[in-house]
Amino acid sequence: MTSISFAPLLPWWLIAAAAALALLPVAVGLWRRASGMALRFATFAVVVATLANPSLVQEEREYLDDIAVVVIDESRSIGFGDRQAEVDAAAAELQGQLDDLPRLQVRTVRAGGEGGAGAESGTELFKALSVALADIPPDRFAGAIMVTDGQVHDVPEGAAAARLPGPIHGMIAGDPDAYDRRLTVVQAPGYGIVGNEVTVTLRVDQTGPVPAEARVPRVQVRLPDGTERSLDMAPGEERSLTFTLDRGGANVAEFSIPALPEELTAQNNTAVSVINGVRDRLRVLLVTGEPHAGERVWRNLLKADPSVDLVHFTILRPPEKQDGTPIMELSLIAFPIRELFEVKVDEFDLIIFDRYRRRGILPATYLENIADYVRSGGALLDASGPAYAFPLSLWRTPLSQVLPGEPTGGVIVEGFRPELSETGRRHPVSAGLPGAGAPGEEPDWGRWFRLIDVLPQGGETLMTGPGGAPVLQLDRVGEGRVAQIYSDHAWLWARGYEGGGPQAELLRRAAHWLMKEPDLEEEALRAELQGQSLTVTRQSLEPDENPVTVTFPDGSERQVVLQPRADGTATGRLPVDEPGIYTLTDGSRDAIAAVGEINPRELGEVQATDARLTPVAEATGGGILWLDDGGFRLRRVDLDAGKAGSDWLGLTSNDRYLVTGVRQTPLLPALLVLALLLAGLLLAWRQEGR
Incomplete structure (x- = not known):
């Protein structure tokens, strides 16, 4: 590159003043038509030019490559239809054409697929572009080309788009006339009160030319309790579905619509709502048949939990006892038998009988109400005392319909340590209790000294005593659950006798099992995301070697072989890298x-x-091309030229360079100036002297 530069010997204003003074006599001479004025002007011009000190500058330049960025969309939606093939073909063609363009570097960024199994906020191509632009000088940016299906969720708007340093082009893969149908959970609560109703709002959306016969889809609903419903929904219509939360913890409701034959994807035909059930207050009714040493233990255990509303009655004086005590001194309040056992019995989450025996206080009708309460989903726990073995036993009431142990009439009175049965070592209520010891070993617990002998009539025996006699039994009756402890000496553990035992933990687990705590289900299949793997856990009372079949969100299936453990669980891990809904089954359990x-x-x-x-393409001067319209061309364009056409995309030529060397040659060297001045003066003197 060649140019002329000036290094004036005097300030420019002084040179301009000298030039003006020199031109004045020349102008006067011209006005008088004097001879030699042209030579005088030339001489003065040489003097002024010498003061300006011009020189010829020759730069040696190294032109810098411009940088273009290609962003390849790898999000899940690229896998629908023929889009992946179109994207791969376009990426290969782009690479070939970009390699042929002069003075251009190319950076290829693959984005949109980094969400994996973690939280996903959609396809973020501009986030990836901003990272690539971080070390690219704006004056060397030639432009960006995004190869995508157009579903980009972080597109800048307004002024943010205009601030991008170059043209942003889009190459769109996919068929714009394809159709799809999706099911969306519009609104759902994150939490709900157990026993109360919750409402979930659904909507079905359709895009593209959906076949007429499929425009009113039927939504299949599977509620957390396993029941199923169906409802018809017109496209765009919002429908609310109400159901009752029947348990604490995660309640999963699944909604789905059938897939159409040529639908883009069936992955968005299923939606899930996870509602965490929480108990407002646990309402517990404790009826103690008579004062005894363990009564305070029960009360302290229940009152220690701030979420428990406890109603506790102790029968101090049976009706048949006549001792002359004045009526006004018998009790502070009357025992509200009818209100508790007829009017409000269904309001309790758990009813506990502690050493209760028939004394005519609770008529058979009220005990029948409790049996119906259990069959309808209620929870009953009976801690039996010696009376359970004799004619005043609860077994000789309507409660025998729901109690799991029939008394033989015998009472075992000897010291013994309760032991976990084989089932008890696998049941979540008793498995892993501290101090239980290994199978065949005696537990590290204190002794009990009384046990009611019973014949099991159902349920599962978790703990045993002398000769394998049941100590703790659990049973399911209708929709409800029953637990029965055949000894009134559990309080010895709470008092620390002979080292005590896990009385509080055992009773806590039993109470939560009775109230259907999901984590204490004895037959269950669960899956939990841990890192980038799905941990599958099966809880069962019997060994089960069946593998678990896992259905991925894209419909593919894989089997997981679970490794059994002594506590009744079996676990396995499965790597997952695709967000969505996974369904699991082992043939008898689902999750x-x-x-x-x-x-x-x-x-x-x-x-x-x-x-x-x-x-954003319009704001930056870029263009949009559909890949299914045919071929495309890339070209370099000037800064002020158009950046795109109907079948071509332009990348800006910024013409940036580095100066690697400079050679400077004076245009008026001293000898030349002296010669010109002498020649001009001599010629002017000669001409004027004639």
Whole structure:
């Protein structure tokens, strides 16, 4: 590159003044038509030019390559239809054409698939572009080309788009006329009170030319309690579904619509709502048949939990006892028998009988109400005393319909340590109790000294005493549950006798099992995301070697072989890298696991579109091309030229360079100036002297 530069010997204003003074006599001479004025002007011009000190500058330049960025979309929606093949073909063609363009470096970024099984916020191509632009000088940026289906969720708007340093082009893969149908959970609570109703709002959306016969889909609903429903929904219609939470913990409701034959994807035809059930207050009714040493233990255990509302009655004086005590001194309040056992019996979460025996206080009708309460889903725990073995036993009431142990009439009075049965070592209520010891070993617990002899009539025996006699039994009756402890000496553990035992933990687990705590279910299949793996756990009372079949969100299946453990569980791990809904089954137990975002944004809209990228392309001078329209061309364009056409995309030539060397040659060297001045003066003197 050659140019002329000036290094004036005097300030420019002084040179300009000298030039003006020199031109004045020349102008006067011209006005008088004097001879030699042209030579005088030339001489003065040489003097002024010498003061300006011009020189010829020759720069040696190294032109810098411009940098273009290619962003390849690898999000889940690229896998729908023929999009992946179109993207791969376009990426290969881009690479070939970019290699042929002069003075251009290319950075290829693959983005949109990094969400994995974690939280997903959609396809973020501009986030990846901003990372690539971080070390690219704005004056060397040639432009960006995004190869995508158009479903980009972080497109900058307005001024943010205009601030991008170069043209942003979009190459759209997919068929704009393809159709899809999706089911969306519009609104669902994250938490709900157990026993109360919750409402979930659903909507079905359709895009594209959906076949007419399929435009009113039927939604299949599977509620947390296993019941199923169905409802018809018109596209765009919002419908609310109400159901009751029947247990604490995670309550998973699954909704689905059938897939259409040529639908883009069936992955968004299923939606899940996870509602965490919490108990407002646990309402417990404790009826103690007579004062005894363990009564205070029961009361302290229940009152220690601030979430428990306890109603406790102790029968101090049976009706048949006549001792002359004045009526006004018998009790502070009357025993509200009818209110508790007829009017409000269904309001209790758990009813406990502690050493209760028939004394005519509770009529058979009220005990029948309790049996109905259990069959309807209630929870009953009986801690039996010696009276259970004799004619005043609860077994000789309507409660025998729900109690699991029939008394033989015998009472075992000897010291013994309760032991876990084989079933008890696998049941979550008793498995892993501290001090239980290994099978065949005596537990590290204190002794009990009384046990009611019973014949099991159902349920599961978790703890045994002398000769394998049942100590603790659990049973399911109708929709409800029953637990029965055949000894009134559990309080010895709480007092620390002979080292005590896990009385509080055992009773806590039993009470929560009675109230259907999901973590204490004895037959269950669960799945939990831990890192990038799905941990599958099966709880069962009997060994089960069946593998678990896991259905991935894309419909593919894999089997997981579980490794059994002594506590009744078997576990296995399965790597997962795709967010969505996973269904699990081992043939008899089912489970659902939501990995990543439950209803991911990536599956909200899956139809190929240019609507999202068009505004940013227009703001930056870029263009949009559909890959299914045919071939495309890339070209270099000037800064002020158009950046895109109907079948071509332009990358800016910024013409940036580095100066590697400079050679400077004076245009008026001293000898030349002296010669010109002498020649001019001599010629002017000669001409004027004639």
